[in-house]
Amino acid sequence: MNAHIREDWESADAFEALMKTGESIRFGRRGFLKACAGAGGGLLLGAWLPAAAWADASVAGAHPGALVGLFVRIGRDGKIVIGARSPEIGQGVKTSLPMLIAEELDADWDMVSVEQLPLGLVFGGPPPGVAWKWGPQGAGGSTNIPDAWQELRQAGARARRMLLEAAAKRWDVPLDQLRTDKGRVLGADGRSLGYGELADAAAAIPVPTADVELKKPEAFRIIGTPRRVVDAEDIVTGKARYGIDTMAPGTLVAVIARCPLFEGGVKRFDATAALAIPGVRQVLPLPGPKGSEPITQNLVAGVAVLADDTWAALKGRKALKIEWESGGHDAESTQSLDAQCQRLLAGKGQVVRNDGDIDAVLKASDRLIEATYRVPFVAHAPLEPPGACVAIDKDSMRIVASMQMPGGASRMANAITGIDRSKIEVIMPRVGGGFGRRLSNDFVAEAVLLAKASGKPVKLMWTREDDLAHDFFRPFGQQHLSATLDGDGMPTSWRQHLASASKYHRRPDVKPEELWTAELYPDDFPAGIVKNLRVEWSAVHSGMTRGSWRAPAHTANAFAVESFIDEIAHAGKQDPLALRLKLLDHDTMDYGQHGGPKFSPRRLREVVRIVAEKIGWQRKLPKGHGLGIASHFTFGGYTAHAMEVSVGKDGIPVIHRCVCAVDVGQPVNPLGIEAQMMGGTIDGLSTAMDLEIRIDKGRITTGNFPDYPLLRSARAPDVEVHIVASRESPSGAGEMGIPTAAPALANAIFAACGIRIRRLPIGKQLVEAVHAKRA
Amino acid sequence: MAIEFVVNGKDMTFEGDPEMPLLWYLRDHAQTLGVKYGCGVGACGACTVHLDGGAVRSCSVPVSAAAGRKVTTIEGLAQGDTLHALQRAWIEEDVPQCGYCQAGQIMAAADLLARTPDPGDDEITALTNLCRCGTYPRIRKAIRRAAGLRKADEVKA
Numbered sequence: 001m002n003a004h005i006r007e008d009w010e011s012a013d014a015f016e017a018l019m020k021t022g023e024s025i026r027f028g029r030r031g032f033l034k035a036c037a038g039a040g041g042g043l044l045l046g047a048w049l050p051a052a053a054w055a056d057a058s059v060a061g062a063h064p065g066a067l068v069g070l071f072v073r074i075g076r077d078g079k080i081v082i083g084a085r086s087p088e089i090g091q092g093v094k095t096s097l098p099m100l101i102a103e104e105l106d107a108d109w110d111m112v113s114v115e116q117l118p119l120g121l122v123f124g125g126p127p128p129g130v131a132w133k134w135g136p137q138g139a140g141g142s143t144n145i146p147d148a149w150q151e152l153r154q155a156g157a158r159a160r161r162m163l164l165e166a167a168a169k170r171w172d173v174p175l176d177q178l179r180t181d182k183g184r185v186l187g188a189d190g191r192s193l194g195y196g197e198l199a200d201a202a203a204a205i206p207v208p209t210a211d212v213e214l215k216k217p218e219a220f221r222i223i224g225t226p227r228r229v230v231d232a233e234d235i236v237t238g239k240a241r242y243g244i245d246t247m248a249p250g251t252l253v254a255v256i257a258r259c260p261l262f263e264g265g266v267k268r269f270d271a272t273a274a275l276a277i278p279g280v281r282q283v284l285p286l287p288g289p290k291g292s293e294p295i296t297q298n299l300v301a302g303v304a305v306l307a308d309d310t311w312a313a314l315k316g317r318k319a320l321k322i323e324w325e326s327g328g329h330d331a332e333s334t335q336s337l338d339a340q341c342q343r344l345l346a347g348k349g350q351v352v353r354n355d356g357d358i359d360a361v362l363k364a365s366d367r368l369i370e371a372t373y374r375v376p377f378v379a380h381a382p383l384e385p386p387g388a389c390v391a392i393d394k395d396s397m398r399i400v401a402s403m404q405m406p407g408g409a410s411r412m413a414n415a416i417t418g419i420d421r422s423k424i425e426v427i428m429p430r431v432g433g434g435f436g437r438r439l440s441n442d443f444v445a446e447a448v449l450l451a452k453a454s455g456k457p458v459k460l461m462w463t464r465e466d467d468l469a470h471d472f473f474r475p476f477g478q479q480h481l482s483a484t485l486d487g488d489g490m491p492t493s494w495r496q497h498l499a500s501a502s503k504y505h506r507r508p509d510v511k512p513e514e515l516w517t518a519e520l521y522p523d524d525f526p527a528g529i530v531k532n533l534r535v536e537w538s539a540v541h542s543g544m545t546r547g548s549w550r551a552p553a554h555t556a557n558a559f560a561v562e563s564f565i566d567e568i569a570h571a572g573k574q575d576p577l578a579l580r581l582k583l584l585d586h587d588t589m590d591y592g593q594h595g596g597p598k599f600s601p602r603r604l605r606e607v608v609r610i611v612a613e614k615i616g617w618q619r620k621l622p623k624g625h626g627l628g629i630a631s632h633f634t635f636g637g638y639t640a641h642a643m644e645v646s647v648g649k650d651g652i653p654v655i656h657r658c659v660c661a662v663d664v665g666q667p668v669n670p671l672g673i674e675a676q677m678m679g680g681t682i683d684g685l686s687t688a689m690d691l692e693i694r695i696d697k698g699r700i701t702t703g704n705f706p707d708y709p710l711l712r713s714a715r716a717p718d719v720e721v722h723i724v725a726s727r728e729s730p731s732g733a734g735e736m737g738i739p740t741a742a743p744a745l746a747n748a749i750f751a752a753c754g755i756r757i758r759r760l761p762i763g764k765q766l767v768e769a770v771h772a773k774r775a
Numbered sequence: 776m777a778i779e780f781v782v783n784g785k786d787m788t789f790e791g792d793p794e795m796p797l798l799w800y801l802r803d804h805a806q807t808l809g810v811k812y813g814c815g816v817g818a819c820g821a822c823t824v825h826l827d828g829g830a831v832r833s834c835s836v837p838v839s840a841a842a843g844r845k846v847t848t849i850e851g852l853a854q855g856d857t858l859h860a861l862q863r864a865w866i867e868e869d870v871p872q873c874g875y876c877q878a879g880q881i882m883a884a885a886d887l888l889a890r891t892p893d894p895g896d897d898e899i900t901a902l903t904n905l906c907r908c909g910t911y912p913r914i915r916k917a918i919r920r921a922a923g924l925r926k927a928d929e930v931k932a
Contacts (some may be wrong), residue, residue: 238809
């Protein structure tokens with residue numbers, strides 16, 4: 001459903017277009033099957049990471065063995081190397097995607113190792129003349145598993161077919177008399193050959209071009225079984241390499257002083273003192289976009305210092321004297337944005353969904369409940385900050401960076417330098433966290449611009465302060481929800497009006513009337529269930545740059561909607577669980593946004609039922625404890641959380657138990673899904689508790705982690721994860737753990753102490769409310 | 776004046792700026808790239824190394840403070856090919872997600888186990904290293920497992 005071969009969704013922008021339309025584009029066979037001989041334009045620039053010389057076993061460092069199909073290399077010793085195509089940002093695809101291949105290859109997982117593939121593009125062919133060599137290579141929208149589910153199993157099955165054909169030839173027996181078992185081909189007469197003994201012959205057989213029959217799920221031996229992170233040993237011994245770990249002789253380390261004023265620029269600067277610092281080699285102006293024009297390369301203008309090492313570059317930056325130019329947002333502050341939302345919510349918004357007749361129901365009803373919820377700007381803050389290494393050698397280039405969209409990086413580098421894309425090598429090391437920050441390649445653009453201007457290979461470093469001040473932040477917004485209830489406490493109408501700073505701000509090709517599409521997914525619950533329903537949107541104006549933050553608008557909307565459902569239950573004197581079970585007892589419906597084409601309320605109901613049962617919803621609780629529950633459908637996956645919480649006299653919420661249930665269809669790697677749910681839950685809780693990027697006088701005042709207190713171990717609960725056994729086609733799992741964590745916590749806080757959290761982050765408001773209550 | 780010290784058992788000499796944070800020396804000069812930058816202000820712990828056996832956040836220690844002392848990074852934690860009990864436990868419990876903070880987490884936990892071979896839950900959760908992926912539940916399990924593994928190793932020895 002999310003398959004896309006189109007080269008043109010690689011950038012965050014076109015990717016968003018896909019997310020927006022839910023457009024389904026069948027994976028083109030041409031790119032997939034094209035023989036992969038000749039890894040384009042290898043550069044000899046320095047001893048950076050060994051380029052994954054995937055198609056050329058003769059290159060030093062490459063695993064010896066024969067290439068069988070596109071992804072599988074088999075050594076004569078039977079050892080198998082599988083190529084992992086997508087960036088590993090912590091979501092586990094370097095393990096789970098090769099599992100799909102290994103399953104259909106019928107490999108012994110203990111004999112498998114995994115290598116990261118570089119960006120693979122095939123040039124020529126029909127417009128646009130560029131196709132993926134190994135299928136889509138990106139990380140975003142939880143699309144890797146659904147994209148790969150058919151394609152990579154086919155890739156494994158076709159490689160297995162080649163091995164079978166090689167054995168059939170060698171033994172001169174019909175193919176249908178042969179079968180495979182854990183890395184061996186077995187004959188009807190008891191003969192057998194290991195894959196290693198057949199590899200060279202199999203490699204010479206043309207890759208099948210027609211679909212090969214896949215295993216029945218009952219026969220899975222790898223899919224659905226827990227498999228550990230393939231790079232675990234490298235990680236725990238310090239050998240794993242991330243973008244930031246790239247270095248080669250002759251490379252200059254660059255840091256940039258970026259304009260801190262929204263949409264501002266550099267008026268003038270003096271580099272004299274910076275250039276006097278030992279090790280500083282060059283100081284270069286870095287132009288940026290003007291005003292609020294679309295961001296297609298770097299985020300903002302600045303001044304770059306290039307030096308022999310990081311410390312010299314940092315000292316040089318500190319010594320710069322820069323006068324910044326205002327971008328005209330000097331009056332903007334966190335308070336001014338809140339006030340703007342209030343003004344907008346008092347009026348009418350752009351209507352984006354309008355079912356039934358809510359005005360008529362409102363007129364006729366005397367039971368109206370309403371509430372306003374708020375979410376702040378937040379940063380991605382991947383622990384490895386942005387950065388990139390770029391070397392340009394006349395008409396070729398190498399990029400090594402932690403990225404989510406390597407194809408977009410290649411296109412951007414081409415746009416900046418004019419170097420042909422076939423001569424731009426893009427290497428993907430492990431990525432120290434993505435969370436959506438690296439869907440944009442602004443940091444790659446900076447490194448390319450500096451490599452071009454300096455004439456040297458450049459390693460661009462961002463500090464944490466740079467990262468928190470220059471991000472594509474999760475949109476800030478407030479939303480007003482109102483509902484009328486019938487005599488049984490069931491909602492008869494529903495109005496949702498969101499005022500937010502759209503993340504599509506400053507995207508090329510997005511029209512003003514489409515800005516809402518990034519903020520509201522109009523088929524989200526309870527659309528189609530509450531028959532009279534209106535959804536409206538109003539634009540908040542802000543100079544902040546915005547973008548996709550893990551599970552984008554679902555984080556804001558699930559917090560509001562799932563909190564409001566709880567408020568409806570209490571207002572209607574219903575059990576919040578009973579209300580949910582009633583509302584979700586509904587037939588499957590169309591879902592037109594990303595994660596569709598269908599939404600099954602009953603699958604969501606089932607995860608609600610599971611968490612309620614596991615947490616013991618009906619049991620008697622210790623005094624001062626409360627239970628909260630929330631559920632949401634995110635990008636094809638169904639998640640619910642239930643939490644048991646108490647609020648101390650100090651106003652600190654304590655989570656005594658945290659239960660999560662998830663239905664992502666057929667689980668591929670349960671160990672990985674559990675990790676994503678634990679991590680997503682903690683990400684959601686961390687963000688709900690204390691995180692906000694604050695603004696004053698048209699600039700960000702949040703500085704470093706002390707101002708942006710991510711949850712530490714002491715407050716991060718254990719998370720009990722229940723994975724639904726399913727044979728449905730799988731969704732991803734990277735983003736489903738977040739949206740329901742905040743509302744489940746807020747609902748549990750209300751149950752525990754009667755204080756309703758409607759503004760995030762919770763921060764000090766609970767402390768203040770507890771004190772006010774006691775006074 | 777040259778600063779002399781030992782990194783993972785190797786004698787090192789540094790003649791550059793003595794105020795350079797140990798982190799940048801270890802990454803840019805000693806090439807011990809397992810030591811990670813996360814914040815530069817001692818708040819996240821990604822850069823944790825051992826100085827004479829005790830955990831320090833190397834971004835907040837000048838290289839001059841290492842003079843005459845022994846620095847151990849994640850690359851020097853294993854004894855030859857034998858992984859430290861924490862490294863084994865980390866693999867067993869499948870702790871890493873993105874993996875970026877994990878070397879610092881392990882070095883901080885190794886310091887804890889060296890001081891407190893059988894730590895209680897409070898001591899384990901008191902570790903303040905940040906993990907942006909939220910691997911804390913498995914980190915805690917791995918530390919408990921490692922404490923058990925070390926006991927088992929001692930019995931064998």
